[in-house]
Amino acid sequence: MLHWSASTLQVPAADPPFLRLWTSFLAGRVLVAVALLLLQALGFAFNQHAEPLLAAVCTLYLLATVMALAFSRAAPPPPQAGIRWLPTIGVDLAVIMGLQILQSGAMNFTPLFGLPILMAGVLGTLTLALGTTAAATLMLLAWTWWLGGAGTAESTQRYFQAALTGTGYFIVAYLVHQLATRLHREQERAQEGLLAAKLQEQVSALVIDHLSDGVLVVDGGDTVRLANPAALLFLGGTPPPAPPFPLGATPSWAPLLELARQTFQKAQPQSAGLDVLHPGQSPLALHVRTWLTSSPLAPPGTGGAQLCVMFLHDLREMEARLRTEKLAAMGRMSAAVAHEIRNPLAAIVQANALLEEDLADPAHRRLTQMVGQNADRLARIAEDVLDIARVQHQIHHAPAGVLPLDDTVAQACRDWLSQAPRGRQAHLALHAAGTQVEFDAEHLRRVLVNLLDNALRYMGAEPDSLCIATYTNAAGQAHLQVWSDGAPLDKTVERHLFEPFFSSESRSSGLGLYICRELCQRHGASIAYQRLTRVLERGAVGGNAFTVAFRRTQRPGPASLFDTIVV
Numbered sequence: 001m002l003h004w005s006a007s008t009l010q011v012p013a014a015d016p017p018f019l020r021l022w023t024s025f026l027a028g029r030v031l032v033a034v035a036l037l038l039l040q041a042l043g044f045a046f047n048q049h050a051e052p053l054l055a056a057v058c059t060l061y062l063l064a065t066v067m068a069l070a071f072s073r074a075a076p077p078p079p080q081a082g083i084r085w086l087p088t089i090g091v092d093l094a095v096i097m098g099l100q101i102l103q104s105g106a107m108n109f110t111p112l113f114g115l116p117i118l119m120a121g122v123l124g125t126l127t128l129a130l131g132t133t134a135a136a137t138l139m140l141l142a143w144t145w146w147l148g149g150a151g152t153a154e155s156t157q158r159y160f161q162a163a164l165t166g167t168g169y170f171i172v173a174y175l176v177h178q179l180a181t182r183l184h185r186e187q188e189r190a191q192e193g194l195l196a197a198k199l200q201e202q203v204s205a206l207v208i209d210h211l212s213d214g215v216l217v218v219d220g221g222d223t224v225r226l227a228n229p230a231a232l233l234f235l236g237g238t239p240p241p242a243p244p245f246p247l248g249a250t251p252s253w254a255p256l257l258e259l260a261r262q263t264f265q266k267a268q269p270q271s272a273g274l275d276v277l278h279p280g281q282s283p284l285a286l287h288v289r290t291w292l293t294s295s296p297l298a299p300p301g302t303g304g305a306q307l308c309v310m311f312l313h314d315l316r317e318m319e320a321r322l323r324t325e326k327l328a329a330m331g332r333m334s335a336a337v338a339h340e341i342r343n344p345l346a347a348i349v350q351a352n353a354l355l356e357e358d359l360a361d362p363a364h365r366r367l368t369q370m371v372g373q374n375a376d377r378l379a380r381i382a383e384d385v386l387d388i389a390r391v392q393h394q395i396h397h398a399p400a401g402v403l404p405l406d407d408t409v410a411q412a413c414r415d416w417l418s419q420a421p422r423g424r425q426a427h428l429a430l431h432a433a434g435t436q437v438e439f440d441a442e443h444l445r446r447v448l449v450n451l452l453d454n455a456l457r458y459m460g461a462e463p464d465s466l467c468i469a470t471y472t473n474a475a476g477q478a479h480l481q482v483w484s485d486g487a488p489l490d491k492t493v494e495r496h497l498f499e500p501f502f503s504s505e506s507r508s509s510g511l512g513l514y515i516c517r518e519l520c521q522r523h524g525a526s527i528a529y530q531r532l533t534r535v536l537e538r539g540a541v542g543g544n545a546f547t548v549a550f551r552r553t554q555r556p557g558p559a560s561l562f563d564t565i566v567v
Contacts, residue, residue: 017187018123022076025119026069029092032115033062036099054102061095081128085120089132092116097139101146110140110165117169121176129173137166212495214286214312218260222247225307233491234286234312236278252277256288260308263290273315284492285315316492341382349375403444405437405470405478405550406430412445413468416452424456425463432470435478437550443519447527450512451482451546458486458544464536478550485543488531497529516546524551 036058040051068087077084093116099109113136120132140162147158208215214231218224223244232240235253247257255274263270269291276284289311349372356368410430417424437444452466459465467483489497500514513527520527525548532545 019074019076022123023069023073025123026065026073026088029065029088029115030062030069032112033058033065037062051102051104054099057095057098057102061091064091064095076123079124079128081125081131085124085128089116089120089128092119093132093135093139097143100139100143110143113140113169114172117173118176121173122180124177126174126177129177130170133166133169133173136169137162140166212314212317214310216247216256216310216312218247218308218310220264220306222257222260231310231312234276234284234314236276236284252279256310256312259288259290260310263292263308264306267292287313287315287318289313314492314495317496342379345375345379345382349379401440402436402438403441405432405435405480408441408444409448409468409470409480412448413452415445416449426452426466426468427464429467429469432472432478435470435472437478437525439523439525439550443523447516447519447548448480448482450516454512454546455482455484455486455544459484460486462538464538467534477552480548480550481545483532483534483543483545485541488542489529489544494529498527513546520548525549 037055040055040058043051044055064087068091072087077088093113096109096112096116099112103109117129117133117136121129124132141159144155144158144162147155208228211228211230214234215226215228216224216231217226224241224247225244227235227241227243229240235241235250241249247253247260253276255276259270259272259274269289271287271289274286274288276286278284291309293307293309352368352371352375356365356372359365359368410428413426413428417426448468452468455466462485465485467481469481469483470479471481472478498513498517500511517527527546527548530545530547531542533540533542535541
């Protein structure tokens, strides 16, 4: 399981909740200014004593709050105490104190000090909150002093009331700031958790999508809710279905549907080997494991909240992995054994040839031919095993020389065709004249011969059933392509073409394409398979193409035989 630390994630600099609070306070200041101006208008309407100076202050305050809302809503000041708070908190304190001094009636504007104190406590630091509260308290005491009457009972009562109000403001400012700080921390944690969850979801989706094993999530209503690309490949279909879709829609999926139902019925994990039969294709052997999980968010009518998670493993792939592990375990021992086999095998072949010369009975001669054929096959397998050791030994050798591509390919093809003039034919399309590639001539010959031998087993009988072509692309990169009009490869076979000991035929060692890949990688080239249609004299014909893309030549010069494989 992958774990990611949320502390390593960066929270975006723009904090939408903070901006919303800032905008709300600015809008609240505008509303307070409008209320003050309406209050002055109502007083004038009811024939009270007009106070033009108060009305002017309220009008200026309204203009200041509207300008702050218009120009500062997208750029709030930093939470630390500073000069940028003067257009808001500073203006509020000055206006409220001015209204309190200028009013001549019984109106009391001191409760409005709560607005700048709340703004400082919620949006600023504790220093800003306490500083704003201290300024409001000093203004209250100054107003009390302004009223005069020192030494009287009324003056003492006013001082006591101002001190009590200031104390309440300090308590409110401290509590509001602590609450705002706590909410901010919780918001940051929630934001970090959300980002971590989204990242985890993306990583999980990437991992599931790139798994070589298929993953299906089936609900109780036999509906596939989730399927990764590997699972859709196993299910088949052109184009592949997109979830959700019923698992019983195709008869070939019936074994999977039955296993999912058994998992729900028994409420226990299941494991089984199944064959998926696609029309016109060979059976696909799968090893399937199922687990049950709970999903409280499952939609109603899906057969319950439980989901069945199915993991589909291609048995051919599992067998290929086992073969690869066996190859790694054998290592040098396999090469040593193959080397030792060649000596007695040569003796067997020679003795069989001598024996065949003295036999006249046709039945006995057929037996010696069978011995010779199987001895040759065993010799080829031993040679292939030795080739792996040789290729691995040469991986770190110096780079090969530069050789002309068309001339080398033409010579290798002539040699290959001359081995069986009546049974082999091929069409050459060499279009890379003057192009040189970095490759050892013997290694390139081995790659080409392996590809030709592989194509010979599956090609048709037409004169143009096999085509060897060379060309360069727009970027100047040289390519060698071996194309044959064989039948399309099964998808499960295509995925393991270049793995060692993997073969769709029982009589093949499965090492030819693996050696081709190793030799290409040793020289900085690449080899790939694709299904390709060529336009021939008999029309458009589909076939199997193996293409070698060479590394671009860095230096000219003749080919070097330093890296030639020597038996």
